[in-house]
Amino acid sequence: MDHVAPQGTGAAILRVESTTRRFGRIVAVDHVDLEIHRGEFFSLLGPSGCGKTTLLRLIAGFEPLDTGRILLDGVDLGPLPPHRRPVNTVFQHYALFPHLSVFENVAFGLRRRKTPDPEVRTRVAEVLALVRLHGFEGRMPAQLSGGQRQRVALARALVLKPRILLLDEPLGALDHQLRVRMQVELKALQRVCGITFLFVTHDQNEALAMSDRIAVLSEGRVVQVGTGEDIYERPRTEFVARFMGASNLLAARVHDIVDGRARVAIRQGPECEIPVPEAIRVDLDQDVRVMLRPEWLALSLEAPREPGWASWPVRVEERHFLGAFTSFSVSGLGEDVVELNMNSNGHDGHDPLDTVRPGDPAFLVWRSGLGVLLAADDG
Numbered sequence: 339m340d341h342v343a344p345q346g347t348g349a350a351i352l353r354v355e356s357t358t359r360r361f362g363r364i365v366a367v368d369h370v371d372l373e374i375h376r377g378e379f380f381s382l383l384g385p386s387g388c389g390k391t392t393l394l395r396l397i398a399g400f401e402p403l404d405t406g407r408i409l410l411d412g413v414d415l416g417p418l419p420p421h422r423r424p425v426n427t428v429f430q431h432y433a434l435f436p437h438l439s440v441f442e443n444v445a446f447g448l449r450r451r452k453t454p455d456p457e458v459r460t461r462v463a464e465v466l467a468l469v470r471l472h473g474f475e476g477r478m479p480a481q482l483s484g485g486q487r488q489r490v491a492l493a494r495a496l497v498l499k500p501r502i503l504l505l506d507e508p509l510g511a512l513d514h515q516l517r518v519r520m521q522v523e524l525k526a527l528q529r530v531c532g533i534t535f536l537f538v539t540h541d542q543n544e545a546l547a548m549s550d551r552i553a554v555l556s557e558g559r560v561v562q563v564g565t566g567e568d569i570y571e572r573p574r575t576e577f578v579a580r581f582m583g584a585s586n587l588l589a590a591r592v593h594d595i596v597d598g599r600a601r602v603a604i605r606q607g608p609e610c611e612i613p614v615p616e617a618i619r620v621d622l623d624q625d626v627r628v629m630l631r632p633e634w635l636a637l638s639l640e641a642p643r644e645p646g647w648a649s650w651p652v653r654v655e656e657r658h659f660l661g662a663f664t665s666f667s668v669s670g671l672g673e674d675v676v677e678l679n680m681n682s683n684g685h686d687g688h689d690p691l692d693t694v695r696p697g698d699p700a701f702l703v704w705r706s707g708l709g710v711l712l713a714a715d716d717g
Contacts, residue, residue, distance in 0.1 A: 349375060350373045350374065350375060350376070351374060351375065351376040351377075351534050352372075352373070352397070352409070352410055353372070353373050353374075353407075353408070353409040354372040354373075354393070354406070354407075354408050355407045355408070355409065356370075356371060356405060356406040356407075357369070357370045357371075357393070357405065357406030357408060358370075358403070358404045358405040359393075359396055359402075359403060359404050366389045366392040367396065368557070368558035368559045369406070369559070370389075370393060370406075370558070370559065371560070372393075372560060374536060375534075375550075376534060377532055377534055378534060378535075378551060379525060379528050379534075379537065379549050379550045380534070380536050380549065380551050380552075380553070381536075381537045381539060381545040381553070382394065382536070382538045382552075382553050383542065383545040383552050383554050383555070384554055384555035384556060384581070385540055385556070386540060388556055388558065389555050389557070390538045390540075390555050391506055391507075394427070394504050394506055394536065394538050396408060397415070397425065397502075397504060398423065398425055399418060399419055399423050400420055410424065424500055424502075425500050425502045425503070425504055426495035426496075426500040426503055426504065427495065427504040427505075428491050428492055428495050428503065428506070428508045429491070429508070430507045430508060430510045430511055432487050432488060432490070432491040432508075433491070434487060434490055434491060434494075435479075436479050436480060438478075438479075439475065439476050439478060440471065440474050440476070440477050440478075440479075440490055441466075441475035441476065443479070443490055444465060444490065444493045444497055445458050445462050445497070446494065447494065448461060448498070461497050462475075465497040466493055468493070468496070468527065468530065468531065469490075469492055469496075470489065471486065471489055471493065474486065484511060484512050484516060485516050485519070488511075491508065492508075492524075492527065496531060496533065499533075500533065501533075502533070502534045502535075503533050503534070503535050504536050504538075505535060505536065505537045505538065506538045507538055507539055507540070509539075509541075509544065521547045522547075525547070528548075537549070542582055542583060545566065546566040546570065549565075549566055550565070551563060551564060551565055552564065552565070554569060554577075554581065561574070561575055561577060561578060562574050562575070570582050571631075571710070572615065572710060573585075573629065573710060573712070574617040574618065574712075576627060576712055579627075579629045583631065584632050584677055584679075585631055586631075586674075586677060587628070587629055587712070588604050588605070588607065588628045588630065588672040588676075589604070589605040589625065589627060589672060589673060590602040590603060590604045590605060590607075590610075590626050591603050591605070591623060591625055591626070592620055592621065592623060592624045592626055593609065593622070595614065595620060595621075595622065598613060599611050599612065599613055599614065599707075600612055600613075600614050600626075600711060602626060602711070604628060605672060606671065606673060607650050607672055610628065610648055610706070610707075611706065611707055612628060612707060612708075612709045612710070613707070613711070614711055615710070615711060618711070618712070619713075620711065620713070624713075626711055626712060626713060627711075627713075628709045628710070628711060628712075629709060629710040629711075630676075630704060630708070630709050632665070632678045633678075633679050634704055634708055634709075635676070635678035635679075635702060635703070636680055636704070637652075637654070637678065637694060637700045637702065638700065638701045638703045639693070639694075639700060639701070640701060641701050641703075642703055645706075646705060647703055647704070647706060648703070648704055648705070648706050649701045649702060649704075650670065650701065650702050651670060651699060651700075651701055652668040652671055652676070652699070652701065653669050653697070653699055653700075654666060654667075654668055654694055654696050654697065654698045654699075655667045655668060655669050655675060655696060657695060657696055660679075662681060663679045663680055664679070664681075665677065665678070665679050666678050668700070668702055670702075676702065
């Protein structure tokens, strides 16, 4: 296979501009603007019905636009039918031809383009080697495992050398262990071939594991774009904070703002100083939310004396050993139960795992300044 641009060059290969798609009164894609870089692994992430698959179908040409444009290397794809667009799609159920061998499934698109036989043989051999299916040329789809069928579907798309490969939840039909293994293989394959991958998934861990950048969608709109670390650790809305994993959202009020940091009072909790994100506007006496991920918190039998820590007395409600870590539910900070996870080594010298039980008093501990400020009406 020819190598394309190196991963994540920063140059835009695809631009989605003010794109809308309606189905009667339902707005599936609502004025979406998006830019995807050449050679990157980009994921569209969101719950069922958020518009991510519809957006993928708009790019592929399977659905017409109501408004907006989709540009590939500056060329408007609108007038082009699906078979003339330099993109290929891998579907969740692979859509292999059951009566054709692995070789003929992969060669199908080349033969439709009337590619000479010697070139067909060369290109099919190259791509089967790339997906580690050399020697499987004569097998039928029914003789393959789920992971092998997925590789055939990938090979059939890659052999046509698309500018962008569109993947519509291609791992969804696999069992959990195979799915995790294929995440690693798919990312490695994208790195080797250099083609831009646009991946649709509802699985947060899947998107975090593979993506250079992620667009989170909700109700047809893109609500945040960034690296996995940005979106997980610095969500801009309550929806993103909740969707990207377990989160504690504590009601608070802003008491002071100095040099980009807000001093907030958590309801039924302490005062904290937290950086104000650029994405939101915060005013004095404004109601806000403070997000604390469970893994950012720890328990202690006493309040820490050293500087740089915040703490608050709580009561342990639940304790669950989960192997690599222990999960606790505590009450007393904020209006709802707070969840936290601690690994078997404890946290900065605090190790309550062997002694703390439901009903015991303890102190919830976290680093001063840790937390994400969210406008209370976001979500």
